[in-house]
Amino acid sequence: MKAAVIVFPGSNCDRDAADALERISGVRPHMAWHQESALPAGLDLAVLPGGFSFGDYLRSGAISARSPIMEAVRAHADKGGLVLGICNGFQILTEARLLPGAVTRNIGLKFVCREVPLAIANSNTRFTRAFREERETVIPIAHADGRFVADEATLDRVEAEGQVVLRYKDNPNGSARDIAGIVNERGNVMGMMPHPERVADRSLGRMGGWPIFQSLMEAA
DSSP states (O other): EEEEEETTTBSSSSHHHHHHHHHHHHSSSSETTTOOOOOOOOOEEEEEEBOOOOGGGTTTTTTHHHSSHHHHHHOOOTTOOEEEEETHHHHHHHHHTSSSSEEEOOSSSSSSEEEEEEEEEESSSSSTTTTTTTTHHHHHEEEESOEEOOOOOHHHHHHTTTTTEESSSOSSSSGGEEEEEEEESSEEEESSSOOOOGGGGGGGOOOOOOOOHHHHHHHO
């Protein structure tokens, strides 16, 4: 799998994401600075990692969505390439309109950092197939702006089309319909607030996020 991790000013989970990808593929991902205008040829996957890009000024992800590299990410997605946005990356994908809805301030107006139980709402995507018969996992969150919202028509549509892939079992942020992760209509772009890269290392005994990366490897 040939992957790239997009690095914005304020990204702080880029190396964690790169480490997880290297463990599954055996190849170190390309680290793409946000001011670059192109992604490597033959790329399978682009990852937008967690963090606080541009200090979350204006709105979380709003400035990053307009960085030069995002035109290349959009072109990669338009060609059917895989894109994964984690936490701040999910925020960026909604700001860039690569995913529907928006990610806003937690309903409790506080930063929440803890492990959360998740239900696998759709295990038939390129991001979740490795869960196979598993219906639950536990992955940590760390965000103040993690509440996914959308109008009722959009929520009905993403539900009906199987775009909801992860749901909170104990909703920590007030997300509409307990949504923790969604894919686009084509199924090649996914955003999720939990951090799978933080639970994808067998030596630490925590593998709740590993099937996300395994699924991507199988898809690539």
